[in-house]
Amino acid sequence: MAIDEAEYVVTEPASKGPEAVARAFENQVAYCRDNGAPITALVCQGLRELLPTERGGAVMRRVRRWAGPALADALPLRIAGGLHALQLAGEEPGLAPIYEGLGPNNGAELIAGAIERHEPFLMPWLDGPPQTNEAGRSANFAAAFLWLVDHGLPGDFELMEIGSSAGINLMMRRYRYDLGGVKVGPKSSRLHLTPDWRGEPPPARGFDIVGAVGCDVAPVDLTDERQALRLKAYIWPEFTERFARMDAAIEAANAFPPEVERKRAVDFLRDRLALPQAEGTTRVLMHSVVWQYIPRDERDQIVELMEAAGGRAREATPLAWVSVEANRDTHRHELTVSYWPRGDMRRKLATAHPHGAWIEWTG
Template identity: 65%
Template sequence: MAVADVKYNAIDPLATGADAIVTAFENQVAYCRDNGAPNTALICQALAEIVPGERGGTVMLRIRKWAGQPLADALPLRIAGGLHAIYLKGLEPELSPIYEGHAPTDAAERVADALERHEAFLMPWLDGPPQTNEAGRSWGFAAAMLWLGAKGLPRQFALWELGSSAGINLMMRRYKFDLGGVEVGPETSRMRITPEWHGDAPPAGDFDIVEATGCDVAPVDLTDEAQALRLKAYIWPELTERFARFDAAVEAVNRFPPEIERCRAGDFVERVLAREPQPGVTRMIMHSVVWQYIPQEERERITAMIEDAGKQATAEAPLAWVSLEANRDTHRHELMVRYWPGGDEAVKLATAHPHGSKVSWER
């Protein structure tokens, strides 16, 4: 089946087994295709064709015997990231026609050869979830702060990010944003976040970030060349503007590294919410494309802690919860906000491309 013919199939994110593995790869093909990444879609299509057969060596054997939940574990993106890393390192020129957009008809054979030739390099890529830290997603946090400020919350923010990865979003005080014509951030910034905007602009205004800390179970150090390559490999190669943003983020990290704790999200939330609130500062828990990787039990714990803390929030020391996560039914990312006091119900502010290139504002 060609990439253009692949359709989404309904699947329980917690499903396991052979059928779930094939469906996870096929859904990833459709997702990449529909989000401007045809070459990555072809890589995933090649992998989907290899799964039922016998090619691919020990790497594919491990994938076929995957004991976890392939969709929730983002299994296709794990191995796709490893293959892209091989290409970026110049170790597998036979993959070039795929990544350069020539759509070779023997893509499955090329990918199978690469899997078998680079088993030692690729196997560790299956050990953990993808790292997809992306500066382009920070548009959502900036827009949410403008919206919260217009609701009367203090425009000084303490940002607490879950799943910070390399901390690229934690550095957003140094980024320049143009959100549907509403500009905020330093004019001198090399990092320019200008998504294609549809609908009304967010409320005009400003904000000040007085604190920005985060957590991750496996933080990425962009000053380390190997770790930087790993994060870069998860960037879809078709989206060239993301590479420019990545380079700008690496430059920023080398000058002022972000503050990231190595810990689980639940433990981090418990600690930061236990602090004495600072009057005149909006505490904002935020995350993007990470909620699906947090175990269900921990998600429930985090939700309960935030809601309990929200009941204690005051107008002088409010609490906000901002997320930019995938809706598994619509296959679109949604910017959702809750805040206390006064905004307990979740509000959808926008839907967006997963990497922030297009935004549809809904408020």
């Protein structure tokens, strides 16, 4: 199967078994291809071609026999991240034709050899989901905050982020944004986010971040070089500007680290919602590209917690919920928002590139 023949098919994320594994890889090929990532698509295609073979040693045997839901577990990106880490560390020159964008015809063979030579290094990459922290997504949150202020909510925001990874979006107060000509954030910031803006600009308002705390079941410490390299490995190599943003985020974290607690999302949210909220602040639950990794029963509990807290919200202490997550029917990411006490209906404000390259505003 050629990359241009890969087809994205909507499947149940909880599906298990060999067919689910194969479908997860084909979906990832199509998704990467359609989002301007031909190198990552070629890596995932090479891995897909290895599934019906005996190549790849213990790593690929574990992939073929994956016991969990391959799609929900983001199995293709786990092993792709490990391979990219080998390339970034200069440990596997055999992968150079792929990562240099040469599009070799023997990609599967090159990948199989790399996997077999680096089995001890790659095996742990299958143990946990990919970390896809990306500063570019903060532009979505900034646009949503402008919209919320325009709808009468206080402009001082208290952030609660689930699935924070390294906490890059928790540092969004330090970034400068140009959102369709609407500029907010410190002019002195090293990190300027200017997504390709489509549609009308967001409301020309202002906001401030007065508190920002997040959680993750496996937080990443950007001040640790090895952990920072792991996070870089999950960046698709085609998007060189993302590496520059990551370097700026690492610099910011070294100056003043974000606060990320090691907790399950539901436990973190329950604890944060129980704390008193200062009048004149807007408390916000935010997350990006994490919902799919949270177990269904935990997601249901989060919804219940937010609905209950929304029922207690008042004009002086409102609650909002802002997310950037994939729509499984359209295969595109959407910026959505809810807020209480006046309007808890979920609203789509924009369709967005998963890594912040563009925002199509409909708010």
